[in-house]
Amino acid sequence: MVAAFGLGGLAGAYAAPRVVRRIGIGPAIVTGFLGFSLPLLLVPLAEGPGPLVIAALVASQLGAGCGVAVLDVSTNSYLIAVIPPTLRSRVMGVVQTANFGVRPIGAVLAGTLGTALGLRPTLWIGTAGAVLSVLWVASSALPRVRELPENAAQRLDEPTGGGN
Secondary structure (H helix, E strand, O other), rough: OHHHHHHHHHHHHHHHHHHHHHHHHHHHHHHHHHHHHHHHHHHHHHHOEEEEEEEEHHHHHHHHHHHHHHHHHHHHHHHHHOOOOHHHHHHHHHHHHHHHHHHHHHHHHHHHHHHHOOOOHHHHHHHHHHOOOHHHHHHOOHHHOOOOOOOOOHHHHOOOOOOO
């Protein structure tokens, strides 16, 4: 399954620049959120004969890997463009801490729910939460952003100095 996620990630990384050029940076971020979360719905749906379950799980990982790569490439491009170089390392440190810091909380919550409700209901709750998480982005101004800010190219060429 990890290999399928990795292959999907390679495909998504290859497709990301084309997606951004075609639909814009903001819509690409929303597309990445959906592309990552929607395939995960195949996980709680996976039941039946072994080959069908494996196919559903592989498809979910391929799709999620592709979606997360589009999400990461477009989101990081946007953040690099809008965050001044002097603040970039600090802001990205906070972003990474928030991103990775909530994972243990989610793991404990998932274990607790899995014990109380069972595996499949917990998977449904988790995937529904993942799909619904796009709402906070979709309801923002971000989906209307088509291009990186004009000064982004200038910022990318500026020396960052040694103090980041």
